Amino acid sequence: EVVMTQSPATLSVSPGGSATLSCRASQNVGNNVAWYQQKPGQSPRLLIYGASTRATDIPGGFTGSGSGTQFSLTISSLQSESFAVYYCQQYNNWPTTFGQGTKVEIK
């Protein structure tokens, strides 16, 4: 199965700052990558699919990029509601697999 490796495990960012999260696939997955946000006690929320397409009602401060094996999610102007855990997912191959998550915390 495809292994998705996210880095860093934790990212400390000041409110108003920006964050870039990375995700590496163990093999080529094209642009079939999604990103999710999960806050404590809540279910995952789709942010990005197709590596760079924002999901419905997702603000422009979330930007996805990459293809092949290297992907990134950039969050700009971090507000309190954006401090959460972020997961990448590949859906190019079955089984679909997730990264282990990056926690974005307040610095």
Add this chain to the structure above:
Amino acid sequence: QVQLVESGGGVVQPGKSLRLSCAASEFTFSIYAMHWVRQAPGKGLEWVAIISFDGTNKYYADSVKGRFTISRDNSNKTLYLQMDSLRPDDTAVYYCARDGNFWSGFFDYCGQGTLVTVSS
């Protein structure tokens, strides 16, 4: 607004069975593939199973293959997960989720989840 409401979780002994349900509303359930995804306490997300819009195609994670069965009732807009031979490492919050593009593999809506605890 799409709604997915899971139920059926609880505490169960190893080797026993449990059936989860997911009631869907506010969208045309019968045209979407649906997933089950789980999350062990303090851990990341793990995909469990997918079923096609009409129930004819099903895929499972290796970790549950042969023990779990996904099914659906389109007339009642309900998704199910029959879990047999449960093990302690099946302990998790189980989410039902709508596929993001009919049979893509990502999901655009999740329910709030139901907790399954497998313990003696």
